[in-house]
Amino acid sequence: MKNRTPVLEGSHITVRFGDGCPYCREHTELEKGRCPVCRTIWAVRDVSFRLYEGEILGIVGESGSGKSTLLKTLYFDQPATSGDCRIARYHDGQKNIFDTSSQQKRYLRNHLMGMVYQNPILGLRMKISAGANVAEKLIAAGNRNAGSMIGRTEELLQHVEISLDRLRDQPRYFSGGMQQRVQISKATANNPPILFLDEVTTGLDLSVQAKVLDLIRSIQKELGIAMMIVSHDLSVIRMMSDRTMVMLGGRVVEEGLTDQIMEDPMHAYTQTLVNSLL
């Protein structure tokens, strides 16, 4: 089979809240990732993964398993305690993105990555218009031509089925599903090769959830963006992802083909998770 180059590769990523102690440095299987001796939280512990072009990698796990922290670390919302992460399109994958300056991190966020948060407040500015929210991302990537920006903003918002007469409305007056769609258009404004999706359908009603997921699928198919999607909802992961990682207590306990994870789970936790499906 052909050699593939991952668009994003993380190695031994650890995010720790606290200094740690000899006990928790030695014992990796801590309940909920919390050290019983020094109370340090190992939110993400020694996680390695590869994300390939055009694929969707699902991450499942219970609340507090570290899946959202992992995404936030990759998007620089949260500093990594240790580890290495490389992007194929950044210095040909030769540079650890965690070791770059804040200016370079801004460049990476604006050109090579996009993030859609569970809570739209984190991804949108609620007191400026929907159009300005999207345009802000274009400006951050160096776009200075007002005409082309307006055209691109309209195109992006129409693509996520936000009618143009809402372009000047502030997102705080939008429904939850609409806010998520504006977030998606903002996150994909600069055609990034990598998109992170953190529990994007949690809290939305079923029909809106379906619409958002269908939109993500169509964007992924059209643009070939590689995506990492975090969800505690196995149905979402089953529908969306090709491969899946299962996280527990900050660690990846199982990974594989999504259908294999769903039908032949190996780890006790994954078996419990799959058996909890309604």
Next chain:
Amino acid sequence: MISVQNLSKEFVIHIRKDAHINGFDSISFDVKPSELFAITGPSGCGKSSLLKSIYRTYTPTGGKVIYTCADGSKIDLASADPCDIIELRNTEIGYVSQFFSVIPRVSAMDILISAQTSRGVHAKQARERAEEYLSKVGIAPKLWDMYPATFSGGEKQRLNIVNALITRPRLLLLDEPTASLDAKSKEWVMSLILDLKAQGTAMIGVFHDQIAIETLADKRFDMRTRSLVPIGYDLPIDEGMLQEEEAI
């Protein structure tokens, strides 16, 4: 094209006090291009588990599945990297499951077009071929742009089969493809399978239906005896297996 060597699968159910369940044990056989290899045996003997282990929905616990790719390279499906498996599923290996499952809210026509265009077929040609296949299995044109969720069981199964056949895979795994079909639909589907077989596709299929076995199969493998048996051969009833079946 594919060589299954001492393949075994055991399930360990941690949430049931680490119970060990034997799926199947030490299965070996070879399948050539243009050959349909039928797997038979009573319910619960591991036929579907064997297919799923070849497709890697299940992770085999022992043995190898050596598959010769279109470029002539060989790969062990039992231990291959998941990304290689995804690539092969997208290009060379098809699977017809016992139960229909597709992406929701996508019309029958779009499912078939997308299956082909993702393999490089031009959209216009993909639509024409989709229309041809849907007609061949008797799905009425008024249903072509409907969501399969609204289809009857038989229509769903025919679409499921067409979805796998239309991409003309090199290896096709069939899990009781004709089980829920009426006589006419069975005939349509068997004709499509024979067409594809004639074009060189190797097939491994699980069947209960004697007519389908006799019409389609070149070889028949019995899971109880773990050996090849004559296609029309009616195996003696194994009392132990019957009891197991009743228990299931």
